[in-house]
Amino acid sequence: xxxxxxxxxxxxxxxxxxxxxxxxxxxxxxxxxxxxxxxxxxxxxxxxxxxxxxxxxxxxxxxxxxxxxxxxxxxxxxxxxxxxxxxxxxxxxxxxxxxxxxxxxxxxxxxxxxxxxxxxxxxxxxxxxxxxxxxxxxxxxxxxxxxxxxxxxxxxxxxxxxxxxxxxxxxxxxxxxxxxxxxxxxxxxxxxxxxxxxxxxxxxxxxxxxxxxxxxxxxxxxxxxxxxxxxxxxxxxxxxxxxxxxxxxxxxxxxxxxxxxxxxxxxxxxxxxxxxxxxxxxxxxxxxxxxxxxxxxxxxxxxxxxxxxxxxxxxxxxxxxxxxxxxxxxxxxxxxxxxxxxxxxxxxxxxxxxxxxxxxxxxxxxxxxxxxxxxxxxxxxxxxxxxxxxxxxxxxxxxxxxxxxxxxxxxxxxxxxxxxxxxxxxxxxxxxxxxxxxxxxxxxxxxxxxxxxxxxxxxxxxxx
Numbered sequence: 001x002x003x004x005x006x007x008x009x010x011x012x013x014x015x016x017x018x019x020x021x022x023x024x025x026x027x028x029x030x031x032x033x034x035x036x037x038x039x040x041x042x043x044x045x046x047x048x049x050x051x052x053x054x055x056x057x058x059x060x061x062x063x064x065x066x067x068x069x070x071x072x073x074x075x076x077x078x079x080x081x082x083x084x085x086x087x088x089x090x091x092x093x094x095x096x097x098x099x100x101x102x103x104x105x106x107x108x109x110x111x112x113x114x115x116x117x118x119x120x121x122x123x124x125x126x127x128x129x130x131x132x133x134x135x136x137x138x139x140x141x142x143x144x145x146x147x148x149x150x151x152x153x154x155x156x157x158x159x160x161x162x163x164x165x166x167x168x169x170x171x172x173x174x175x176x177x178x179x180x181x182x183x184x185x186x187x188x189x190x191x192x193x194x195x196x197x198x199x200x201x202x203x204x205x206x207x208x209x210x211x212x213x214x215x216x217x218x219x220x221x222x223x224x225x226x227x228x229x230x231x232x233x234x235x236x237x238x239x240x241x242x243x244x245x246x247x248x249x250x251x252x253x254x255x256x257x258x259x260x261x262x263x264x265x266x267x268x269x270x271x272x273x274x275x276x277x278x279x280x281x282x283x284x285x286x287x288x289x290x291x292x293x294x295x296x297x298x299x300x301x302x303x304x305x306x307x308x309x310x311x312x313x314x315x316x317x318x319x320x321x322x323x324x325x326x327x328x329x330x331x332x333x334x335x336x337x338x339x340x341x342x343x344x345x346x347x348x349x350x351x352x353x354x355x356x357x358x359x360x361x362x363x364x365x366x367x368x369x370x371x372x373x374x375x376x377x378x379x380x381x382x383x384x385x386x387x388x389x390x391x392x393x394x395x396x397x398x399x400x401x402x403x404x405x406x407x408x409x410x411x412x413x414x415x416x417x418x419x420x421x422x423x424x425x426x427x428x429x430x431x432x433x434x435x436x437x438x439x440x441x442x443x444x445x446x447x448x449x450x451x452x453x454x455x456x457x458x459x460x461x462x463x464x
Contacts, residue, residue, distance in 0.1 A: 010079050021068050106243060113140075114250050121258040130262065131163045134255050138165035141247040142232055142240070149255075151220065151228035152179050159228065174217075174231040175204040184217035185226045190249060191217040194239050205233075212236035216245055220252045222260040275345040277323060278330035286344025290354050290401055293342065301355040301363040303392040304408040305333070308420040310349040313386055325383055332377050336370045352405060360394045360425045364435065367392065367423045387421035396428060 035056070117137060124130045131149070138147040142165070149163040159176055179185040183202055193215045196205035205215055213233045220228035230252050234240055273285035281289060293300070307313070307329060314322040326349060333343055333351065342354040355363045367390045378385055391411025395404050407426060414432060415424040425433040 010075075010082050014075050014079055021072065024064075024068075110243070110246060110250070113247055114254070117251060117254055121254055124258065124262075127259060127262055130255060130258055134163045134251065135165050137247075137251050138163070138232075141244050141251065145232055145234055145240070147230065147232035147248075148174065149220070149228065149230050150174060150176070150182075151259075156227060162228075173208070174229075176229070179227060179229075182217065182219075182229050184219045184229045188219050188221070188226045190219070190245065192239065192245070195236050197236075208233075214239050216240045216248065218245070218248045218252045220256045222256045222263070228256075278327055278345050280330050280334070280351070281342065281344035283344060283346055286342060286346070286352060287401060289342045289344075293354065293356050294395075294401075297356045298395075298397060299357055299359070300395045301358050301360040301392055302395055302404045302408045303353040303355070303363055303367060303390050304346070304405065304412040305329075305351040305353065305367070305388055305390045306412055306416070307349040308387045308389055308416070310386070313384060317384055321384065324381070325386060328377055328381055328383060329374060329388060332374045333370055336373055337366055346405075352408070360392045360433070363392050364390075364423050364425050371421065371423070389415040389420050390423040391415055392423060392425045394428070 117133070120133045120136075121130060124133055134149055141147075146166045147164065148161055150159040151162045152158065153160055157178055159174075159178060159182070174182075176182040176185075184191040191202065193201045193205060195201060196208065196213050196215065202215070202217070205213065210233075213236055215231065215233045216239075218230040219226045220230060222228075230248050232240060232248065273281060275282045280286075307325065310322065310325070313325060326345075330343075330345065330351070333353070337343065337353065337355070340356055341358075342356075344352050346352045353363075353367075355366070370390075371388060374388060375385075389412060391408045391414065393404065393407045393411055407430065410430060411424045411426040411432075414426070415422050418424065423435075425435075427433050
């Protein structure tokens with residue numbers, strides 16, 4: 001590499017050589033004219049003297065001239081070499097600057113993409129919105145190329161297509177059915193295949209309807225565990241660009257982190273809202289759910305339930321059997337009512353149920369069915385036999401939940417007093433409402449609850 005000082009020195013040396021060559025030539029020429037003229041005079045006169053003089057001058061100047069030409073040529077060669085070196089260095093510097101500029105531009109682009117993607121995922125409040133962001137990202141990163149996101153189900157045994165983007169030929173359609181069968185997920189590394197027919201290509205890429213293709217598979221990790229893959233395809237021997245692969249890696253990283261955070265938040269919220277033993281709403285969450293329902297529903301029935309002689313069951317068979325009894329009752333109760341009904345463990349062996357768009361009489365039929373199913377479930381589960389008592393009331397307009405539960409609890413106390421293992425309905429004045437003639441229904445009583453499809457019509461009718 002030529003420095004600036006070296007280039008200045010070469011230029012100065014060339015200038016000095018030009019000056020001294022001119023001065024030296026004049027001096028030498030002046031010194032050679034006199035002896036050459038003398039030699040010419042000795043040789044003759046006229047043209048003979050002139051030719052002799054000229055020949056002597058040429059003969060005497062030739063060695064010096066040749067020497068000066070060689071010196072100038074050497075100096076010029078050195079200068080040319082330095083010019084070529086400088087030109088080469090300048091070209092390399094320009095190329096390096098262009099390369100660094102392109103790298104900075106690409107880094108800025110990636111940072112902008114990552115920032116916008118992180119912002120979009122942060123605003124996504126649930127997994128469906130995250131999936132929507134991922135699909136829009138596919139269209140941005142791989143316009144016109146098929147891409148899909150495969151995530152494991154809850155068992156982590158199967159991969160499900162959660163998001164896809166396509167230019168019209170459909171999604172890539174990866175045939176991998178389990179994270180353990182996907183090379184990218186199993187190795188936790190990005191896998192690139194330029195041609196699906198190559199020896200070391202993924203077997204799942206062969207025999208696609210579109211024929212030979214290229215593919216890239218980017219693993220997706222959630223909470224440190226690889227649970228999925230982003231799969232994109234292109235034409236055979238038309239590998240996806242490196243910057244697009246890096247963007248897919250960024251998408252996999254940020255999307256996996258966001259989905260993992262949402263799942264942790266959902267699990268934490270679920271653990272905080274349900275009873276750990278039975279899986280039903282705990283008291284606080286139950287009251288919140290009921291408060292929300294009452295804003296739009298004026299007609300509902302409230303029931304309180306209690307396992308009969310539960311203390312004796314615990315003392316005789318132990319707390320483990322008592323816990324199994326509570327779980328079994330909660331399961332029977334949950335399976336016997338509608339999905340819109342709200343069930344909570346209110347404390348100990350006491351449970352509360354709210355039936356939206358339902359009367360206490362209809363709720364009585366459903367709870368009688370619970371009693372019948374509980375008896376059958378005890379036989380299957382091999383638990384000691386026990387029964388349950390229920391108190392049911394209709395909600396009065398603008399009546400507080402505390403007052404409602406207090407009236408239902410009074411009806412439950414009446415069921416206990418009358419001999420347990422029964423459903424007692426109280427009217428607004430606390431009087432017992434006798435069941436209709438024919439006795440309490442059995443399993444068919446569950447049909448007395450209004451079906452979920454009829455609830456909207458009932459709510460609309462009551463709100464008009």
